[in-house]
Structures are given as C-alpha cells and as structure tokens.
Amino acid sequence: MSPDGGANQDVERLGSLIRRLREDAGMSQGELAAAAERHQPRSHGGLDVGQISRWEREVRLIGPYWLPAMAEALGVPEERLRRARAASKAARRRVRGPQPTGVDAVLRDLLPPDEPLAAVETRAGARVGMRDADRILRRAHALRLADDLVAGGDLVDAAMQELNAARELFNASSHSEPVGRRLLVGIAELAQLAGWVASDVTNGPDVARVFRLGAAAAREAEDRPLLGQLLGSWAYFETNRGHHSLGRDLALRLGTESGPEAPPRARSLVADRTAWCSVRAGDVQTALRAVGESAEALAEHEPGDDADRHWLYWVGDDERRIMEARVYTVARRPLRAVPLLREVLADYPADHTRELALYYSWLATSLLDGGEPEEAAAAAGRTLELSASVPSARAAARSKAVLTALRPHAAVPEVAEVLAEWGPPVA
Known part of the structure; x- marks a missing residue:
C-alpha cells in the first residue's frame, strides 16, 4: 500500500x-x-x-x-x-481540486460551432432582440440533449446557471412584447430542465420552487402546452418523492392546463404523467385508461406538427412503452411489463447509462413479481453496474429498491451472488 x-x-x-x-x-x-x-x-x-x-x-x-x-x-x-x-x-x-465532468465537452458537441460555452450575459438596460431569445432556447435544448448523456450530479450547476442568466436578462433588459414572450418561453424551458436535473441530485436546489417558477413563466407567455409540461414534471417529482396525493392532484389538472391546442406528443406526455402519478397513488383504473390515451395521442403525431417545441423531441413509442411497462410493474402485472421492457431494452442506446439503469431496475422488479428470481438477478446486476458509474439520485434510489426486493430471494444462488457483490449481508 x-x-x-x-x-x-x-x-x-x-x-x-x-x-x-x-x-x-x-x-x-x-x-x-x-x-x-x-x-x-x-x-x-x-x-x-x-x-x-x-x-x-x-x-x-x-x-x-x-x-x-x-x-x-x-x-x-x-x-x-x-x-x-x-x-x-x-x-x-x-488528484486535487474539482474533477472534470465532461459537461463542457458535451455542450461543445451539441451547440453550434460559433456558440460560446458561457451563458448569456446580463446587459443592464440594454435592448435585446429575438436573436438573444433564440440563443437561450438553443442552449436550453443543448442542455436537454446533454441530459441524455450526463447525469444530474454533473449537469445541475450548468442548468441552474443558464436559468439564472436567462432570468437576469429578462429582468434587466428592455425588449418588445414578442421578444419578452420568447424570453419567458426560454425561462420556462430552462426551469423545466433545471428542475428535472435537480430532481436527480441529492441535496440539490429546491425542485418544486424551480418548477413553480417555470410554470409562472409559461403561464405569462401564454404557452399552455409548455405549462402542462412544467406541471407534469412537478407532479412526477412529487409522486416520486412519496407525495402521491399531491402528485396525482397536479397530474389530473394537466389536460385542462395544457389546453386543446396541445400537439399530439404533448398530449401523450400528459397522459403518461397522469398514468404514473395515478398508479403510484393506487388508482390503477385511471392509470390504465391514461396509458391507452397516451398511445392514441401518439398515433396522431405527424412529423413537423410540433417543430417549434423541441422539448418534445424525446417523446416517442419507446418511451411510451417504457412508461406503460412501469405502470404494469407497479400494478403487479409482470406478464405485460416484462415483454415491453425487454423489447425496448434490446435496442436502447448504450450511452444512455442512467436510463438503462432505471429500465433494467423495472425489469428486475417485474421478473421477481413473475417468479423469475434468476432472471431478475441478471437484470439487477445490470442496474447496479450501470448505476455505479453515474452520479444519479434516481438511479441510486432504484438500485436500493432492487436490492431490497432481491433479499427475500437470497437462497437463490444467482441472487445471493448479486447481493454479495452489491448489498450488505442478509441477516
């Protein structure tokens, strides 16, 4: 040594x-x-x-x-x-000092070649135009794409910095009404992203406050589908931290808040949030009905019908099926959940480490419910291996849940091996 x-x-x-x-x-x-x-x-x-x-x-x-x-x-x-x-x-x-997280490198790849890495600077009293507002939206989308590759612990500081810079620009500058509305949309999108990223961090920013800020900006901008996205993200966060009644109450407002003009993928996302919050609150029938509504809405999507809403880029059939499978998992219907999860995981991008960790965790849980502890141990091993490589509170929480679910099956050799590698000794 x-x-x-x-x-x-x-x-x-x-x-x-x-x-x-x-x-x-x-x-x-x-x-x-x-x-x-x-x-x-x-x-x-x-x-x-x-x-x-x-x-x-x-x-x-x-x-x-x-x-x-x-x-x-x-x-x-x-x-x-x-x-x-x-x-x-x-x-x-x-090695002393802060370790490089790779966020700058990821953003450099995602932003236009001439875009500086620094956030938009506040120019007190300066007149800003649509170009400045569009730059904020470009940066919001670059951070959104980075969230696919970089976990919350590595991205939260950059996201909060961008949000604060956008707020300061809006408050300290002068601008026309259309530019002001565009700036508010940028603030709302950054708040949704920052809140989402912060929810993946232990002891991070006040997530609910960030979502409330974004909802207020979206409402002032009169962008109802984006308001639905903010409220849906907030509902999802409250549900996942155990506030099931609050999460469900927020989720059941989503359809009304989003408005009839919401494009199909936005309506699909609203239905997914409603399904998740409902099943976690014990309302299985509402959850299953929302799962069907999500599929129906997504089937109406046509390329280009939401081209100005980049925050919907990730909403597609794979993600919808993942949510459907998660609902079935919580509802203890493994015969429906397992095939969906396996189908999606077969082709899921290998560099989306956090999502893979989360999805394998749901597969492990469903396999246990289906009486397949050996297969569950294999899926759990993938969850634990992937989670260990990313600073993600969500992945860490699911790893803990999977280990807890495995312990009653410790007599199965494959399960015992996973527990010996990753979990404390079973009493």
Missing part, C-alpha cells in the same frame, strides 16, 4: 492495462466486447465499443459485474484487473 492508503503507485492503471492486453491479443474493441459478453452468462447485451473505449480511457471504471468476464476475455487472472482498478481509484483520489 502507498502512504496515502491507495494501491501501489507502480501498478499499471486499469485503462492502460486493458488497452495493452487487448492490443497484445490482436483484438479490436468490438471483439473484446463480444468476448466479454460470452463470459458473462447474466448479460442481456449492452456491452459495446463505446463502453470498452470509456473503460480504456478511464471515463468510467469497470465494476464487479463485468470484471470477471473481462479477465476471462483478456486471459489474465481476475486479481490482476482488481489490483489495476485499485491503482486507478487511488490515482483519482490523489
């Missing part, structure tokens, strides 16, 4: 060791991913070139789930990889 308590500094770090062993064996990253999957009997897919690249660059470290399979694929003792992993962790601890 080194004086600072870490592994011996002479041990080769994990990323460079994996790359060197792979190259010595004449394997591509894709071939290594395929070989590791062959040695992981619990794998349901998902290991790809991107994940191998992240491990080699030490963007993430291999967790207990994949470590044995990687050792087999590389033809080395597992202990050698464990020593290298310890060396990498020790090296990370020795």
